[in-house]
């Protein structure tokens with residue numbers, strides 16, 4: 001082992017080197033499971049399984065309105081399948097979603113999919129819930145009662161399960177495609193075309209004019225909720241072009257000084273890769289022209305308004321009780337929240353420094 005961690009870290013730290021090497025070995029292990037069906041089948045013997053029913057994860061109510069995410073061992077899963085007179089072969093329908101630092105592989109398995117192409121009938125939901133002492137709850141509904149790690153894992157699992165469910169056939173031959181053991185691809189046996197799970201790239205841009213930031217809402221948003229401008233990238237576009245087009249399309253402004261800040265996988269309604277950018281308007285060009293086919297409203301908000309909204313808690317309970325709704329911002333789970341928070345922090349620091 002080298003004394004230094006190399007490009008990532010120049011500190012002489014034993015712990016730092018250990019962390020890097022754990023990450024690298026874990027990554028290589030997952031790569032092997034994706035490439036080698038036999039290795040993955042072996043990992044299923046000692047792995048743990050997250051269960052879904054028609055894309056809703058199995059959850060268990062914990063204290064304080066929180067949900068826990070139960071995992072089943074191979075033996076527990078075989079026991080469950082046996083009770084419903086299912087062959088343990090069905091375990092091979094599962095998809096690989098990660099592993100622990102000790103290389104315990106994590107899989108997700110949906111036993112309630114209703115697709116006509118499936119050779120397996122969905123298992124009865126309420127009987128499974130009784131057996132498992134939990135409930136299958138729509139992810140959108142449960143997401144605010146999960147911790148961040150669990151929600152991120154379930155987002156990945158649901159996205160992958162959904163992709164497999166909706167890509168059962170080859171678009172060239174019309175023949176059923178076959179999943180590899182890990183679920184990292186599907187292959188058409190007749191023409192060998194390989195299909196890989198996909199995400200749609202989406203740009204999300206926080207536009208500012210120096211003192212204010214531009215937020216917008218769609219009619220489908222909960223009352224009072226405003227977010228940054230988002231839009232799917234068109235085919236052939238760069239991220240920069242997509243940001244400029246989306247801002248022009250939605251609010252009629254031209255932006256400059258584009259800066260990438262972060263990204264996030266977003267599962268709703270399908271898998272998107274959210275690419276977060278910050279941009280400023282061209283000097284003196286701040287007049288918004290809302291495109292009503294895309295947005296219900298868009299407006300400039302001051303630092304005070306946004307900072308106050310960020311501090312607001314209990315978003316969902318408040319909005320149902322009140323008719324006049326104050327400005328609400330996206331929840332912590334959404335990348336839009338972090339972009340807005342980062343803008344507030346930068347503005348606050350620069351106004352203190354001035």
Ligand SMILES: NC(=O)c1ccc[n+]([C@@H]2O[C@H](COP(=O)([O-])OP(=O)(O)OC[C@H]3O[C@@H](n4cnc5c(N)ncnc54)[C@H](O)[C@@H]3O)[C@@H](O)[C@H]2O)c1
Pocket residue numbers: 200202204227228229230231232233264266268269270272274294330333334335336337
């Ligand atoms: N995580 C976050 O913080 C956050 C915040 C805002 C929006 N989002 C997500 O960003 C996504 C895009 O935002 P938007 O709705 O404003 O996009 P948008 O402005 O591009 O408008 C959506 C429309 O674009 C078209 N479209 C083009 N390509 C599409 C594709 N690949 N999939 C679906 N529709 C496509 C459709 O006509 C659709 O009605 C949404 O799915 C939303 O959930 C996430």
Ligand SMILES: [Mg+2]
Pocket residue numbers: 229230231250294
């Ligand atoms: Mg949009």
